[in-house]
Amino acid sequence: MHLKNIRLHQFKNYNKASVHFSEEINCFVGINGSGKTNLLDAIHYLCLTKSALNPVDNLNIKHQKDFFTVFGDFDLHGKEIEIKCIFESGKKKQLIQNGKAYDKMSEHIGLLPVVMIAPDDTSLIKDGSEERRKFFDNMLCQLNRKYLEDLIRYTHFLKQRNALIKQFAEKGRWNAELIEPYTREIMQLSKSIARMRHDFLKEYEPLLIEYYKTISGDQEKISIQYETQCLEDGFESTFKANEQKDFILRRSTMGIHKDDFVFQISEYPIKKFGSQGQQKSFVIALKLAQFMVFFKHLNTKPILLLDDIFDKLDDNRIERLMKLVADHEFGQLFISDARPERSQGILASMDADCRFFLIEEGEVTDWS
Amino acid sequence: MNFPSKLIEDAVNEMSRLPGIGKKTALRLVLHLLKQKESVTEELSHALLALRKEIKYCQKCHNISDTDVCSICRGVRRDRSIICVVEDIPDVLAIENTSQYQGLYHVLGGVISPIQGIGPDELKIESLMERIRLAETEDKVEEVILALPATMEGDTTSFYITRKLKALNIKVSTIARGIPIGGELEYTDEVTLGRSILTRVNYSAD
Numbered sequence: 001m002h003l004k005n006i007r008l009h010q011f012k013n014y015n016k017a018s019v020h021f022s023e024e025i026n027c028f029v030g031i032n033g034s035g036k037t038n039l040l041d042a043i044h045y046l047c048l049t050k051s052a053l054n055p056v057d058n059l060n061i062k063h064q065k066d067f068f069t070v071f072g073d074f075d076l077h078g079k080e081i082e083i084k085c086i087f088e089s090g091k092k093k094q095l096i097q098n099g100k101a102y103d104k105m106s107e108h109i110g111l112l113p114v115v116m117i118a119p120d121d122t123s124l125i126k127d128g129s130e131e132r133r134k135f136f137d138n139m140l141c142q143l144n145r146k147y148l149e150d151l152i153r154y155t156h157f158l159k160q161r162n163a164l165i166k167q168f169a170e171k172g173r174w175n176a177e178l179i180e181p182y183t184r185e186i187m188q189l190s191k192s193i194a195r196m197r198h199d200f201l202k203e204y205e206p207l208l209i210e211y212y213k214t215i216s217g218d219q220e221k222i223s224i225q226y227e228t229q230c231l232e233d234g235f236e237s238t239f240k241a242n243e244q245k246d247f248i249l250r251r252s253t254m255g256i257h258k259d260d261f262v263f264q265i266s267e268y269p270i271k272k273f274g275s276q277g278q279q280k281s282f283v284i285a286l287k288l289a290q291f292m293v294f295f296k297h298l299n300t301k302p303i304l305l306l307d308d309i310f311d312k313l314d315d316n317r318i319e320r321l322m323k324l325v326a327d328h329e330f331g332q333l334f335i336s337d338a339r340p341e342r343s344q345g346i347l348a349s350m351d352a353d354c355r356f357f358l359i360e361e362g363e364v365t366d367w368s
Numbered sequence: 369m370n371f372p373s374k375l376i377e378d379a380v381n382e383m384s385r386l387p388g389i390g391k392k393t394a395l396r397l398v399l400h401l402l403k404q405k406e407s408v409t410e411e412l413s414h415a416l417l418a419l420r421k422e423i424k425y426c427q428k429c430h431n432i433s434d435t436d437v438c439s440i441c442r443g444v445r446r447d448r449s450i451i452c453v454v455e456d457i458p459d460v461l462a463i464e465n466t467s468q469y470q471g472l473y474h475v476l477g478g479v480i481s482p483i484q485g486i487g488p489d490e491l492k493i494e495s496l497m498e499r500i501r502l503a504e505t506e507d508k509v510e511e512v513i514l515a516l517p518a519t520m521e522g523d524t525t526s527f528y529i530t531r532k533l534k535a536l537n538i539k540v541s542t543i544a545r546g547i548p549i550g551g552e553l554e555y556t557d558e559v560t561l562g563r564s565i566l567t568r569v570n571y572s573a574d
Binding site for chain 1: 480481482483485487488520521523524527528531532558559
């Protein structure tokens, strides 16, 4: 799969732009604030119907304008797919595939897989468990329809149960009969979702270990510890016994919304004990393993977006990453870099079709 | 919308408060009434006022009614041993129109949804229990059919009622879910199709 071209209109700092891409490597160069990341984000829009950086569509419209459009032509297994994304302030976002508008945005997700590696990815390690659950949920939802459905149901029942507990707390009385239907659903869905998360890690973790080794050159053993109470024996009785705590704290205190994925290095949490370099290698390995999982399941190589990656990595890691690129492990690649001569130096030696684009204040020109 | 008359504006505003009626439709209706004889408007407003003032809800099943007990609950040919529990009044009409059901109804007036602040106390659930408990020996209730919407809220409500009914020791059933008659499998949504396979029924060629 690859993106052949893209046309932007009033998207972020672009007025109008039209770019034809290489099937292999595309490098966007330009000073900070010129719009390199925005161009990567436009590709993200076409693949996943939303921005990787800003979830509010309105804020992705060029300043003082009232709509944006992003059009692009993809090649998927030899078939041409034209995607149009149109957003007008105050109206519903439209996504059109080959002239036909989608009813639901979710129907598009999974068709054109994309993986983005960005500078702030270390939040996956440093921030709370929610970031990590989002990362895995996001992946599992794209790969497994049942997971998506179960998660939607779970979120709904959790909201209902929490609303109910608040009402109990206000009245000062717990109603076991009334909460039971919600408790039952949450327990069942928790077990099913936790099982799917657990099974997924069995497939994902070996890929992660392999990429971590490649990127870091490190011999240390890494792992993901999936922490959940939902697969333990007697989960149901613990859940019930915990209801007193739910009542006092006014929310559901057990279930898969409390799970965590603890990233470890030599059996210590990387969050506390990993060096900066280890953490950086780890997040890149997380994303590359994601790439490989998508490739295996969806049978097409996802588009890889590398935002400002040369800035954040030392030469050894860049060299190893570029070796993977040179070995044609990846499909189409988009790279942004503020220092043209550096990326040119790195990429020139590759046996791949490599195209450079100079970006200046929302204008794109071929530059080689 | 600008109106040449305050009277028209008021009438249009009131009319457009009804569901499915926008300002333009309201204006058309109002102008239509003006073209008719005055008696037409009088009869309409009389009918609406009478409806609002005199309408009753059946004391037994909470369906809409002209009398204290509705015509279905009073019906001599009705099977008093079965009660069909529905969310709201249009559901009674829908099931009645099938002509496949001869039992009684019970209208809950909604489904349980804590987010919207609707709990069992806001619904006619206790009244259902009461009704079953107090039924005379010859009218003893033997089965309750749960015909609630196939949504997460509908299912939760069904579960809650079933648990409550357990103590009363009567049969509880729920309406079947699956492929619509005349429906093509390929156009049926996956959840419905999957469920209809799981809950398939024996096929009899007798």
